[in-house]
Amino acid sequence: MITLHHCHQSRSMRVLWLLNELGVDFELRIHPFDKSLRAPEYLTVSPAGRVPALEMDGEVLFESGAILQVLCARFPEAGLGRSPEDPDWPEWLVWLHFAETLSQHLAALTQQHIVIYEDHMRSSVVMKLEAARAAKCLDTIEGRLSTPIENRDNLLTSGFSAADIAVGQAVYMARHFVRLDPWPEVSKWYERITARPAFQASLPPDGAEILYARDFYEAWNG
Known part of the structure; x- marks a missing residue:
């Protein structure tokens, strides 16, 4: 089990x-x-x-x-992984773990916006810096998805994989702090992968205790 x-x-x-x-x-x-x-x-x-x-x-x-x-x-x-014999294996590993590069900035933003309760303990500088770093990660994903390869619907040329899941979930969290409008390819890819029934089944059910009470958190200007 x-x-x-x-x-x-x-x-x-x-x-x-x-x-x-x-x-x-x-x-x-x-x-x-x-x-x-x-x-x-x-x-x-x-x-x-x-x-x-x-x-x-x-x-x-x-x-x-x-x-x-x-x-x-x-x-x-x-078919969601890639073996060492697969030509996409190195890229699969890179993107699978790139999710953590983005997530570390989102963890810092979550701490600043949500975990810290007292305004005097928050830092607008940290919020803006970490949001900018998350945006650079989105630049990286946008560049990948903009590569002129036929049928570039996923991070790997060989199709949907756990790499899309890992990075897609990080983008799910990123949307609470950085709007996706400047990244059209990321936006289209995110819309495609999150329409999958397995993603929808992974969302918190109605009435569940959730971490992000708001859809979007503006940088604090205190």
Whole structure:
């Protein structure tokens, strides 16, 4: 049995999306995004007190990029991974882990806008700097999707993969802090991949406790 430890609107969403794409049976354990992740019982699952954590085949895995790689190797018939013999394997790895490059800036923005409650502790400089860094990541994705290759509908020429899932979920979070209008190819790609039923099934259900209460967070000017 596969068990995913998950918080809504966090990095664990990319693992949930992949599991839904794979169509495998799994149990979903939802945790609040709070100090309970530091509880001793959860630390036995995820030593850093973070999500995702995945229990499978008697092992416990953490780190979303590693979990995506393991799941793709465990279920190769879904075609969402790439093997070392595949010409797209290096690019698959690059884009799979590029999601974390973007996500680190989004984590900083989430902390500034949401986790920090007192205005005097927030920094408008950090907010603007991290938003600009996230925008540079979107420039990178735009450049990839703008490459003049026939049927460039996904990050890889060979089609939709876990790389699209990882980066797509990071863009899902980025939209709370950076508007996608300046990146037309990213916008079209994001619209395509998030129309997939597996992505829709990974969204928080109505009434769920969510991390982002607003659709968009403007930089604070205090």
